[in-house]
Amino acid sequence: MYDKQVRRRRAVLALLVAVSLILLTAYFGESPSSPLHTVQRGIVEVLSPIQQGASKALKPVRDVAGWFSDTFSAKSQRDQLKKEVQTLRTQLDRAQAALIQNAQLSKLVGLDNSLGIASFQPVTAQVISRDPTLWYATIEVDKGSDDGVRMNDPVVGDGGLVGKISTVMPTAAIITLITEHSFAVSATVQDSLGDQGVLVPEVGNPNQLLLQNLPLRAPIQTGQQVVTSGFKSGPLDSLYPAGIPIGQVSDSNTQDDLLTNQQVKVNPVADLRHLDVVQILTTPHGGSQRAQVP
Protein backbone atom coordinates (compact mmCIF):
# COMPACT_ATOMS: atom_id res chain seq x y z
CA MET A 1 0.00 0.00 0.00
CA TYR A 2 2.79 2.39 1.02
CA ASP A 3 4.84 1.45 -2.06
CA LYS A 4 1.85 2.12 -4.26
CA GLN A 5 1.42 5.59 -2.75
CA VAL A 6 5.10 6.39 -3.21
CA ARG A 7 5.04 5.19 -6.83
CA ARG A 8 1.93 7.25 -7.54
CA ARG A 9 3.45 10.35 -5.96
CA ARG A 10 6.66 10.02 -7.93
CA ALA A 11 4.80 9.34 -11.17
CA VAL A 12 2.65 12.48 -10.78
CA LEU A 13 5.71 14.56 -9.91
CA ALA A 14 7.62 13.27 -12.93
CA LEU A 15 4.60 13.91 -15.17
CA LEU A 16 4.19 17.50 -13.96
CA VAL A 17 7.90 18.29 -14.36
CA ALA A 18 7.91 16.69 -17.82
CA VAL A 19 4.86 18.71 -18.94
CA SER A 20 6.47 21.91 -17.67
CA LEU A 21 9.73 21.20 -19.48
CA ILE A 22 7.91 20.30 -22.71
CA LEU A 23 5.86 23.51 -22.55
CA LEU A 24 8.97 25.56 -21.82
CA THR A 25 10.92 24.06 -24.69
CA ALA A 26 8.04 24.24 -27.16
CA TYR A 27 7.09 27.80 -26.23
CA PHE A 28 10.64 29.13 -26.28
CA GLY A 29 11.37 27.80 -29.75
CA GLU A 30 8.12 28.92 -31.34
CA SER A 31 7.26 32.09 -33.23
CA PRO A 32 4.63 34.51 -31.82
CA SER A 33 2.05 33.18 -34.30
CA SER A 34 2.44 29.57 -33.20
CA PRO A 35 -0.42 27.52 -31.66
CA LEU A 36 0.87 27.80 -28.07
CA HIS A 37 1.10 31.58 -28.30
CA THR A 38 -2.35 31.71 -29.89
CA VAL A 39 -3.83 29.61 -27.10
CA GLN A 40 -2.12 31.81 -24.54
CA ARG A 41 -3.51 34.97 -26.11
CA GLY A 42 -6.97 33.37 -26.24
CA ILE A 43 -6.86 32.55 -22.53
CA VAL A 44 -5.68 36.05 -21.68
CA GLU A 45 -8.55 37.41 -23.77
CA VAL A 46 -11.03 35.27 -21.86
CA LEU A 47 -9.57 36.20 -18.49
CA SER A 48 -9.08 39.91 -19.13
CA PRO A 49 -12.71 40.88 -18.26
CA ILE A 50 -12.31 39.07 -14.95
CA GLN A 51 -9.05 40.90 -14.34
CA GLN A 52 -10.66 44.21 -15.26
CA GLY A 53 -13.46 43.56 -12.77
CA ALA A 54 -11.02 42.49 -10.07
CA SER A 55 -8.82 45.50 -10.75
CA LYS A 56 -11.76 47.89 -10.34
CA ALA A 57 -13.12 46.08 -7.28
CA LEU A 58 -9.74 46.01 -5.56
CA LYS A 59 -8.78 49.60 -6.35
CA PRO A 60 -9.76 50.88 -2.86
CA VAL A 61 -7.57 48.19 -1.28
CA ARG A 62 -4.70 49.17 -3.57
CA ASP A 63 -5.17 52.83 -2.78
CA VAL A 64 -5.08 52.27 0.98
CA ALA A 65 -1.99 50.05 0.78
CA GLY A 66 -0.40 52.47 -1.65
CA TRP A 67 -1.07 55.38 0.69
CA PHE A 68 0.88 53.71 3.48
CA SER A 69 3.83 52.82 1.28
CA ASP A 70 3.84 56.24 -0.39
CA THR A 71 3.92 58.01 2.97
CA PHE A 72 7.28 56.44 3.77
CA SER A 73 8.92 57.88 0.71
CA ALA A 74 7.02 61.19 0.68
CA LYS A 75 9.35 63.06 3.02
CA SER A 76 12.52 62.48 1.07
CA GLN A 77 10.71 63.23 -2.17
CA ARG A 78 9.43 66.55 -0.81
CA ASP A 79 12.93 67.96 -0.26
CA GLN A 80 14.06 66.75 -3.66
CA LEU A 81 10.99 68.19 -5.35
CA LYS A 82 11.50 71.60 -3.73
CA LYS A 83 14.89 71.82 -5.37
CA GLU A 84 13.47 70.66 -8.67
CA VAL A 85 10.70 73.28 -8.52
CA GLN A 86 13.31 76.02 -8.27
CA THR A 87 15.18 74.66 -11.25
CA LEU A 88 12.04 74.10 -13.28
CA ARG A 89 10.77 77.63 -12.67
CA THR A 90 13.91 78.98 -14.19
CA GLN A 91 13.62 76.58 -17.10
CA LEU A 92 9.95 77.48 -17.57
CA ASP A 93 10.75 81.13 -17.98
CA ARG A 94 13.31 80.27 -20.64
CA ALA A 95 10.97 77.77 -22.31
CA GLN A 96 8.11 80.25 -22.53
CA ALA A 97 10.36 82.72 -24.23
CA ALA A 98 11.59 80.00 -26.57
CA LEU A 99 8.02 78.91 -27.29
CA ILE A 100 7.01 82.35 -28.48
CA GLN A 101 10.09 82.54 -30.62
CA ASN A 102 9.48 79.03 -31.95
CA ALA A 103 5.89 79.80 -32.94
CA GLN A 104 7.04 82.84 -34.86
CA LEU A 105 9.78 80.89 -36.62
CA SER A 106 7.44 77.98 -37.39
CA LYS A 107 5.07 80.30 -39.17
CA LEU A 108 7.95 81.61 -41.13
CA VAL A 109 9.05 78.22 -42.46
CA GLY A 110 5.53 76.93 -42.92
CA LEU A 111 5.57 74.23 -40.28
CA ASP A 112 2.39 73.30 -38.47
CA ASN A 113 2.39 72.74 -34.78
CA SER A 114 1.46 69.07 -34.86
CA LEU A 115 3.69 67.73 -32.14
CA GLY A 116 0.91 67.55 -29.53
CA ILE A 117 -0.19 64.17 -28.33
CA ALA A 118 -3.74 64.84 -29.57
CA SER A 119 -2.62 64.57 -33.18
CA PHE A 120 -1.58 60.93 -32.63
CA GLN A 121 -5.14 59.89 -31.72
CA PRO A 122 -4.33 58.69 -28.21
CA VAL A 123 -6.43 55.94 -26.67
CA THR A 124 -6.60 56.17 -22.89
CA ALA A 125 -6.24 52.77 -21.23
CA GLN A 126 -6.29 51.58 -17.66
CA VAL A 127 -3.63 49.24 -16.30
CA ILE A 128 -5.32 46.03 -15.19
CA SER A 129 -2.36 43.88 -14.24
CA ARG A 130 1.38 44.09 -13.96
CA ASP A 131 4.26 41.71 -13.56
CA PRO A 132 5.71 41.64 -10.01
CA THR A 133 9.16 40.42 -11.04
CA LEU A 134 12.15 42.28 -12.40
CA TRP A 135 12.40 39.99 -15.40
CA TYR A 136 9.29 40.60 -17.41
CA ALA A 137 8.77 44.38 -17.55
CA THR A 138 5.25 44.24 -18.92
CA ILE A 139 1.83 45.60 -17.99
CA GLU A 140 -1.61 44.73 -19.31
CA VAL A 141 -4.19 47.37 -20.23
CA ASP A 142 -7.90 47.21 -20.93
CA LYS A 143 -7.82 48.45 -24.53
CA GLY A 144 -7.11 46.31 -27.58
CA SER A 145 -7.56 46.04 -31.32
CA ASP A 146 -11.29 46.87 -30.99
CA ASP A 147 -10.19 50.35 -29.89
CA GLY A 148 -7.70 50.78 -32.73
CA VAL A 149 -4.62 49.59 -30.86
CA ARG A 150 -1.99 47.89 -33.01
CA MET A 151 1.33 46.15 -32.49
CA ASN A 152 4.27 48.47 -31.74
CA ASP A 153 2.08 51.50 -30.99
CA PRO A 154 3.99 53.85 -28.65
CA VAL A 155 2.62 54.22 -25.13
CA VAL A 156 3.00 57.34 -22.98
CA GLY A 157 2.00 58.05 -19.40
CA ASP A 158 3.05 59.98 -16.30
CA GLY A 159 4.65 62.63 -18.48
CA GLY A 160 6.90 60.43 -20.56
CA LEU A 161 7.41 57.43 -22.81
CA VAL A 162 6.28 54.22 -21.12
CA GLY A 163 6.87 51.56 -23.78
CA LYS A 164 5.25 49.97 -26.80
CA ILE A 165 2.48 47.49 -27.51
CA SER A 166 3.91 43.99 -27.77
CA THR A 167 0.75 41.84 -27.80
CA VAL A 168 -2.71 42.86 -28.98
CA MET A 169 -6.00 41.15 -28.26
CA PRO A 170 -9.46 42.48 -29.12
CA THR A 171 -10.14 43.95 -25.67
CA ALA A 172 -6.73 43.99 -24.02
CA ALA A 173 -3.09 44.59 -24.85
CA ILE A 174 0.31 43.90 -23.32
CA ILE A 175 2.77 46.79 -23.07
CA THR A 176 6.50 46.13 -22.98
CA LEU A 177 8.01 48.83 -20.78
CA ILE A 178 11.08 50.86 -21.71
CA THR A 179 12.99 49.08 -18.92
CA GLU A 180 12.58 45.67 -20.58
CA HIS A 181 15.95 44.24 -21.58
CA SER A 182 15.15 44.02 -25.30
CA PHE A 183 13.84 47.58 -25.60
CA ALA A 184 15.68 50.24 -27.63
CA VAL A 185 14.65 53.68 -28.86
CA SER A 186 16.52 56.41 -30.69
CA ALA A 187 16.73 59.48 -28.45
CA THR A 188 18.03 63.02 -28.44
CA VAL A 189 19.60 64.93 -25.57
CA GLN A 190 18.26 68.44 -25.36
CA ASP A 191 21.69 70.03 -25.17
CA SER A 192 23.03 72.76 -27.37
CA LEU A 193 23.86 70.33 -30.21
CA GLY A 194 20.91 67.94 -29.94
CA ASP A 195 23.15 64.87 -29.73
CA GLN A 196 21.45 61.62 -30.67
CA GLY A 197 21.96 58.07 -29.43
CA VAL A 198 20.18 54.81 -28.75
CA LEU A 199 18.47 54.45 -25.38
CA VAL A 200 18.49 50.98 -23.83
CA PRO A 201 17.97 49.65 -20.28
CA GLU A 202 21.17 49.37 -18.28
CA VAL A 203 22.25 45.73 -18.09
CA GLY A 204 21.68 44.44 -14.57
CA ASN A 205 19.63 47.46 -13.52
CA PRO A 206 16.27 47.51 -15.28
CA ASN A 207 15.19 50.71 -13.52
CA GLN A 208 17.99 52.71 -15.13
CA LEU A 209 18.38 53.60 -18.80
CA LEU A 210 21.55 54.07 -20.79
CA LEU A 211 21.89 56.42 -23.76
CA GLN A 212 24.57 54.90 -25.97
CA ASN A 213 26.38 55.77 -29.20
CA LEU A 214 26.71 59.46 -28.38
CA PRO A 215 29.61 61.46 -29.83
CA LEU A 216 32.68 61.15 -27.61
CA ARG A 217 32.86 64.82 -26.61
CA ALA A 218 29.16 65.67 -26.60
CA PRO A 219 28.53 68.49 -24.06
CA ILE A 220 26.05 66.52 -21.97
CA GLN A 221 25.33 67.52 -18.40
CA THR A 222 23.38 65.97 -15.56
CA GLY A 223 19.73 67.05 -15.52
CA GLN A 224 19.34 67.54 -19.27
CA GLN A 225 16.16 66.17 -20.81
CA VAL A 226 16.20 63.16 -23.14
CA VAL A 227 13.41 62.88 -25.71
CA THR A 228 12.59 60.57 -28.60
CA SER A 229 14.35 61.62 -31.78
CA GLY A 230 11.74 60.16 -34.18
CA PHE A 231 14.19 59.97 -37.03
CA LYS A 232 13.33 59.48 -40.68
CA SER A 233 15.74 57.81 -43.04
CA GLY A 234 14.26 57.43 -46.50
CA PRO A 235 11.26 55.09 -46.23
CA LEU A 236 12.19 54.15 -42.65
CA ASP A 237 10.43 55.90 -39.79
CA SER A 238 11.09 55.47 -36.11
CA LEU A 239 8.26 53.75 -34.24
CA TYR A 240 8.06 56.75 -31.93
CA PRO A 241 7.16 60.34 -32.81
CA ALA A 242 9.80 62.94 -32.06
CA GLY A 243 9.83 64.97 -28.87
CA ILE A 244 8.27 62.59 -26.36
CA PRO A 245 10.11 62.99 -23.04
CA ILE A 246 11.87 59.84 -21.85
CA GLY A 247 13.99 60.90 -18.90
CA GLN A 248 16.73 63.05 -17.45
CA VAL A 249 20.48 62.53 -17.61
CA SER A 250 21.54 61.30 -14.17
CA ASP A 251 25.22 60.61 -14.76
CA SER A 252 27.09 62.12 -17.68
CA ASN A 253 30.55 60.82 -16.88
CA THR A 254 30.56 57.40 -18.51
CA GLN A 255 32.12 56.05 -21.65
CA ASP A 256 31.63 52.80 -23.48
CA ASP A 257 34.08 49.93 -23.23
CA LEU A 258 35.99 50.79 -26.41
CA LEU A 259 36.16 54.55 -25.61
CA THR A 260 34.87 55.35 -29.09
CA ASN A 261 31.51 56.67 -28.01
CA GLN A 262 30.02 58.31 -24.99
CA GLN A 263 27.15 56.87 -23.00
CA VAL A 264 25.18 58.50 -20.21
CA LYS A 265 22.80 57.20 -17.59
CA VAL A 266 19.19 58.34 -17.79
CA ASN A 267 16.45 58.19 -15.17
CA PRO A 268 12.99 57.53 -16.70
CA VAL A 269 10.62 60.44 -16.27
CA ALA A 270 7.61 58.12 -15.85
CA ASP A 271 7.19 56.22 -12.60
CA LEU A 272 6.73 52.81 -14.19
CA ARG A 273 5.89 51.04 -10.93
CA HIS A 274 2.85 53.21 -10.23
CA LEU A 275 1.13 53.62 -13.56
CA ASP A 276 -2.65 53.46 -13.42
CA VAL A 277 -3.57 55.08 -16.72
CA VAL A 278 -1.58 55.27 -19.97
CA GLN A 279 -2.18 56.65 -23.44
CA ILE A 280 -1.59 54.56 -26.56
CA LEU A 281 -0.68 56.62 -29.62
CA THR A 282 -2.62 54.80 -32.33
CA THR A 283 -1.41 56.94 -35.25
CA PRO A 284 2.12 57.98 -34.29
CA HIS A 285 2.90 58.96 -37.89
CA GLY A 286 -0.45 60.21 -39.07
CA GLY A 287 -1.36 56.87 -40.62
CA SER A 288 1.79 56.43 -42.71
CA GLN A 289 3.39 53.02 -42.94
CA ARG A 290 5.99 52.32 -40.29
CA ALA A 291 9.21 50.38 -40.48
CA GLN A 292 10.34 48.02 -37.71
CA VAL A 293 13.16 50.11 -36.36
CA PRO A 294 13.51 51.51 -32.83
Add this chain to the structure above:
Amino acid sequence: MNENFRLPIRLAILAFATVVLQQAAVSQVSIFGVSADISPLVVMSVGLLAGSLAGAVMGFTTGILVDLILVQTLGVTSLLYIVIGYWCGRLRELRDPSHGLVPLAMGAAATAVAGIGLAIIQFLLGVDAPVSFLLVQQIFMTILVNTLIALPVYALVRRVIRPALPEDPRRRRRRAYTTGGLSPLQRPSERLGQIPRSSR
Protein backbone atom coordinates in the same frame (compact mmCIF):
# COMPACT_ATOMS: atom_id res chain seq x y z
CA MET B 1 -20.60 16.85 -3.62
CA ASN B 2 -18.38 13.80 -3.94
CA GLU B 3 -15.82 13.74 -1.13
CA ASN B 4 -13.04 12.96 -3.65
CA PHE B 5 -13.58 16.22 -5.54
CA ARG B 6 -13.87 18.60 -2.61
CA LEU B 7 -10.15 19.22 -2.24
CA PRO B 8 -9.31 19.53 -5.99
CA ILE B 9 -12.18 21.97 -6.53
CA ARG B 10 -11.13 24.11 -3.59
CA LEU B 11 -7.51 24.06 -4.75
CA ALA B 12 -8.51 25.06 -8.30
CA ILE B 13 -10.60 27.98 -7.04
CA LEU B 14 -7.81 28.98 -4.66
CA ALA B 15 -5.20 28.92 -7.45
CA PHE B 16 -7.34 31.05 -9.75
CA ALA B 17 -8.26 33.55 -7.02
CA THR B 18 -4.61 33.80 -5.96
CA VAL B 19 -3.36 34.64 -9.45
CA VAL B 20 -6.12 37.18 -10.14
CA LEU B 21 -5.64 38.84 -6.73
CA GLN B 22 -1.87 38.90 -7.23
CA GLN B 23 -2.04 40.55 -10.65
CA ALA B 24 -4.95 42.90 -9.99
CA ALA B 25 -4.01 44.17 -6.54
CA VAL B 26 -0.96 42.81 -4.72
CA SER B 27 1.59 43.38 -7.48
CA GLN B 28 0.42 46.99 -7.86
CA VAL B 29 1.25 47.85 -4.25
CA SER B 30 4.87 48.68 -3.57
CA ILE B 31 6.32 47.96 -0.12
CA PHE B 32 9.94 49.01 0.47
CA GLY B 33 10.28 49.37 -3.29
CA VAL B 34 9.12 45.84 -4.15
CA SER B 35 5.80 44.04 -4.54
CA ALA B 36 4.81 41.05 -2.45
CA ASP B 37 4.25 37.79 -4.32
CA ILE B 38 1.57 35.69 -2.67
CA SER B 39 1.63 32.88 -5.25
CA PRO B 40 4.62 30.95 -3.80
CA LEU B 41 3.21 31.48 -0.30
CA VAL B 42 -0.12 29.91 -1.27
CA VAL B 43 1.64 26.96 -2.94
CA MET B 44 3.84 26.56 0.15
CA SER B 45 0.77 26.62 2.42
CA VAL B 46 -1.05 23.99 0.36
CA GLY B 47 2.05 21.78 0.46
CA LEU B 48 2.33 22.10 4.24
CA LEU B 49 -1.37 21.44 4.77
CA ALA B 50 -2.25 18.85 2.12
CA GLY B 51 0.99 17.01 1.36
CA SER B 52 3.46 16.66 -1.48
CA LEU B 53 1.09 15.44 -4.19
CA ALA B 54 -1.46 18.20 -3.67
CA GLY B 55 1.40 20.71 -3.26
CA ALA B 56 3.01 19.72 -6.56
CA VAL B 57 -0.31 19.81 -8.46
CA MET B 58 -1.18 23.17 -6.89
CA GLY B 59 2.27 24.47 -7.84
CA PHE B 60 1.87 23.36 -11.43
CA THR B 61 -1.63 24.86 -11.75
CA THR B 62 -0.72 28.18 -10.15
CA GLY B 63 2.48 28.45 -12.17
CA ILE B 64 0.74 27.78 -15.49
CA LEU B 65 -1.92 30.38 -14.64
CA VAL B 66 0.77 32.96 -13.80
CA ASP B 67 2.60 32.25 -17.06
CA LEU B 68 -0.64 32.43 -19.05
CA ILE B 69 -1.97 35.65 -17.56
CA LEU B 70 1.36 37.47 -17.73
CA VAL B 71 2.06 36.18 -21.27
CA GLN B 72 5.39 34.77 -20.12
CA THR B 73 7.33 31.75 -21.30
CA LEU B 74 5.06 28.82 -20.43
CA GLY B 75 6.46 26.32 -17.95
CA VAL B 76 9.02 28.51 -16.17
CA THR B 77 6.94 29.48 -13.14
CA SER B 78 5.13 26.13 -12.98
CA LEU B 79 8.47 24.28 -12.82
CA LEU B 80 9.56 26.37 -9.82
CA TYR B 81 6.21 26.15 -8.05
CA ILE B 82 6.13 22.35 -8.45
CA VAL B 83 9.44 22.24 -6.54
CA ILE B 84 8.05 24.52 -3.81
CA GLY B 85 4.78 22.62 -3.39
CA TYR B 86 6.39 19.19 -3.45
CA TRP B 87 9.20 20.18 -1.11
CA CYS B 88 6.84 21.71 1.48
CA GLY B 89 4.59 18.66 1.25
CA ARG B 90 7.50 16.30 1.82
CA LEU B 91 8.54 18.34 4.84
CA ARG B 92 5.09 17.81 6.29
CA GLU B 93 5.08 14.09 5.50
CA LEU B 94 8.57 13.40 6.85
CA ARG B 95 8.89 15.80 9.78
CA ASP B 96 5.31 16.93 10.48
CA PRO B 97 6.48 20.26 11.91
CA SER B 98 4.02 21.63 14.41
CA HIS B 99 5.72 24.86 15.49
CA GLY B 100 3.63 27.94 14.75
CA LEU B 101 6.47 29.75 13.02
CA VAL B 102 7.15 27.01 10.45
CA PRO B 103 5.08 28.81 7.74
CA LEU B 104 7.23 31.90 8.32
CA ALA B 105 10.47 30.05 7.60
CA MET B 106 8.93 28.06 4.77
CA GLY B 107 7.48 31.25 3.25
CA ALA B 108 10.94 32.81 3.18
CA ALA B 109 12.44 29.66 1.70
CA ALA B 110 9.68 29.34 -0.92
CA THR B 111 10.10 32.97 -2.00
CA ALA B 112 13.87 32.51 -2.19
CA VAL B 113 13.46 29.41 -4.38
CA ALA B 114 11.02 31.29 -6.64
CA GLY B 115 13.19 34.44 -6.92
CA ILE B 116 16.57 32.78 -7.32
CA GLY B 117 15.16 29.98 -9.49
CA LEU B 118 13.50 32.46 -11.84
CA ALA B 119 16.79 34.37 -12.10
CA ILE B 120 18.71 31.20 -12.95
CA ILE B 121 16.18 30.10 -15.58
CA GLN B 122 16.19 33.57 -17.13
CA PHE B 123 19.98 33.43 -17.41
CA LEU B 124 19.72 30.00 -19.02
CA LEU B 125 17.13 31.31 -21.48
CA GLY B 126 19.49 34.09 -22.48
CA VAL B 127 18.07 37.22 -20.85
CA ASP B 128 20.81 39.84 -20.98
CA ALA B 129 21.09 40.78 -17.31
CA PRO B 130 24.04 39.68 -15.17
CA VAL B 131 23.80 39.32 -11.41
CA SER B 132 23.69 42.83 -10.09
CA PHE B 133 23.40 44.36 -6.66
CA LEU B 134 19.92 45.59 -7.55
CA LEU B 135 18.73 42.11 -8.48
CA VAL B 136 20.07 40.63 -5.24
CA GLN B 137 18.55 43.54 -3.30
CA GLN B 138 15.14 43.07 -4.95
CA ILE B 139 15.12 39.34 -4.28
CA PHE B 140 16.14 39.93 -0.66
CA MET B 141 13.45 42.60 -0.13
CA THR B 142 10.78 40.38 -1.71
CA ILE B 143 11.79 37.56 0.63
CA LEU B 144 11.53 39.96 3.57
CA VAL B 145 8.09 41.27 2.58
CA ASN B 146 6.80 37.77 1.83
CA THR B 147 8.08 36.52 5.18
CA LEU B 148 6.06 39.23 6.91
CA ILE B 149 2.84 38.17 5.19
CA ALA B 150 3.50 34.40 5.24
CA LEU B 151 1.58 33.71 8.45
CA PRO B 152 -1.67 35.50 7.44
CA VAL B 153 -1.56 33.85 4.00
CA TYR B 154 -1.02 30.43 5.60
CA ALA B 155 -3.91 31.02 8.02
CA LEU B 156 -6.19 32.05 5.15
CA VAL B 157 -5.27 29.03 3.03
CA ARG B 158 -5.78 26.72 6.02
CA ARG B 159 -9.21 28.22 6.55
CA VAL B 160 -10.13 27.62 2.91
CA ILE B 161 -8.91 24.05 2.43
CA ARG B 162 -9.07 22.53 5.91
CA PRO B 163 -12.75 21.46 5.65
CA ALA B 164 -11.85 19.48 2.53
CA LEU B 165 -8.73 17.80 3.93
CA PRO B 166 -8.92 14.09 4.83
CA GLU B 167 -8.43 13.36 8.52
CA ASP B 168 -4.76 12.70 9.07
CA PRO B 169 -4.04 9.87 11.60
CA ARG B 170 -0.96 11.60 12.97
CA ARG B 171 -2.76 14.88 13.38
CA ARG B 172 -5.70 13.12 15.06
CA ARG B 173 -3.31 11.35 17.42
CA ARG B 174 -1.52 14.59 18.25
CA ARG B 175 -4.82 16.34 18.93
CA ALA B 176 -5.85 13.48 21.19
CA TYR B 177 -2.67 13.83 23.20
CA THR B 178 -3.06 17.54 23.68
CA THR B 179 -6.76 17.43 24.55
CA GLY B 180 -6.48 14.37 26.82
CA GLY B 181 -9.11 12.38 24.96
CA LEU B 182 -7.60 9.21 23.52
CA SER B 183 -4.02 8.96 24.75
CA PRO B 184 -3.26 5.78 26.69
CA LEU B 185 -0.53 7.65 28.55
CA GLN B 186 -2.84 10.36 29.74
CA ARG B 187 -3.91 9.76 33.32
CA PRO B 188 -3.73 5.91 33.16
CA SER B 189 -4.91 5.53 36.72
CA GLU B 190 -8.27 7.02 35.83
CA ARG B 191 -8.84 4.42 33.13
CA LEU B 192 -7.31 1.39 34.81
CA GLY B 193 -8.25 2.13 38.36
CA GLN B 194 -5.85 2.10 41.32
CA ILE B 195 -2.96 -0.34 40.70
CA PRO B 196 -2.28 -2.53 43.75
CA ARG B 197 1.13 -1.94 45.36
CA SER B 198 1.97 -5.67 45.29
CA SER B 199 1.68 -5.85 41.52
CA ARG B 200 4.12 -3.02 40.86
